[in-house]
Amino acid sequence: MSNDPQRITAAAPALLGYLRELVDHKRRAPADDLLSRLVQAQSADGRLSPEELVATTFLLLVAGHETTVHLIAAGMATLLLLHPEQLARLQRDRGLLPGAVEELLRYEGPVKTATLRFTTEPVELAGTRIPPNSPVAIALTSANRDDKQFDAADTLDITRPTAGHLAFGHGIHYCVGAPLARLEAHVAFTGLLDRYPDMQLPCAPGDLVWQPGMFRGLASLPIRLRPPGH
């Protein structure tokens, strides 16, 4: 996905038009899928206006797609390139995979900052007084490397306790897709490790390009695949 504002501005109306058409199609021909259920929820009790319905679809697409792509790509790069010893542990004991996914979310979480919050009263935080009605940007990836919360927070350890990491946010806006994201990562890592146990990155860590913007993600991930026995 591009971070170029001009490309985003040009592409947004086309994507919204596509989603409006898709919603209309699901209204005419409902199927057993999420979008049809959202349409039905809307027409049953009017809880979602047509604009809200399209906006929700847009949010699901953007929030659900790129984040998970980054988790899978950055997760593989982190394990392969920077922590091959942890990858080897995972290959020996696949029971470590759920913990490894959580640790990759903590260590290299795809969402850098939460959406803005606003103070309703004065807040004192680490010696700084934030006045009421102020926007607050919460750096999730920084909180996940807080040594007060996690021992040696800058070290990747797929067996460490990760409870309390903020990769999916916190509170009322906690990621609604977290179980799906975990499942997708589990399926992707299992499939990749099964099919390509000898995967290699054909470049040095410094050659990987991290894209700018709100997500912590690789612009691309070069990878050399060698099926077993080759």
Ligand code: HEM
């Ligand atoms: C690794 C993958 C993912 C990460 C790291 C992630 C991260 C987050 C974070 C940090 C928030 C909270 C933002 C805030 O508090 O301001 C959030 C919200 C949200 N996420 Fe995810 N997400 C992921 C995957 C998904 C998937 C797969 C879906 C849906 C298919 C999804 C849908 C949403 C939606 C709709 C919200 C807004 C919830 C609300 O405002 O109540 N996310 N996500």
